[in-house]
Amino acid sequence: MLTIVWQIGVVIAFSWIGEGIVSLTHVPIPGSIIGMILLFFGLQLGWIKLNWVEAGAALLLSEMMVFFIPSVVGFMQxxxxxxxxxxxxxxxxxxxxxxxxxxxxxxxxxxxxxxxxxxxxxxxxxxx
Structure with missing residues (x-):
């Protein structure tokens, strides 16, 4: 369980890095997208091992519908x-x-x- 929390933390850290890049450069791309692109390149170049993020990312993907609930509730306005x-x-x-x-x-x-x-x-x- 602690491993999955660590892996989700790695994914979130890349998202925060992307947000930091956007706030510094004012690029018109969401920071989370930039963070995931950085994570992708880190995986491709071998700087990050797949087993460092695999289980955490799988959990996030399997529970993705939960993340849409606030958007749907906000849509009701x-x-x-x-x-x-x-x-x-x-x-x-x-x-x-x-x-x-x-x-x-x-x-x-x-x-x-x-x-x-x-x-x-x-x-x-x-x-x-």
Whole structure:
């Protein structure tokens, strides 16, 4: 248990480092994103071992829905979004999600085919 707390602390530390970089440089990118990019490069370059963050990151990912509860509760303050504008927002979110899912599937199949595997196509070959 203490190991997971330590690993979550490492992930949070990188997020704080990213926030510090944003406050110093005023880059228009969220600090948490910069922190995760730094963590990614640290892992790729071998400065950080995967087992230093793996279990903690897996726990955070498995409990991700808990982190969205404050956002949903805050959304309730904006009742105007539940009208026509809400339908437009819902359409954008659903269509964006569907496009990302399709793109992920197509890219995954292409990578699998490139590696010599057999991909099961759900779309015609002339699609892309």
């Amino acid at each position: 904006y009742s105007w979004m539940f009208g026509i504008k809400g339908l437009v927002i819902l359409f954008i979110v659903v269509s964006g999600t569907a496009l990302m899912m399709m793109a992920t599937g197509v890219i995954s199949e292409r990578l699998l085919e490139r590696q010599g595997g057999e991909a099961r196509r759900w779309y015609p070959k002339y699609f892309l």
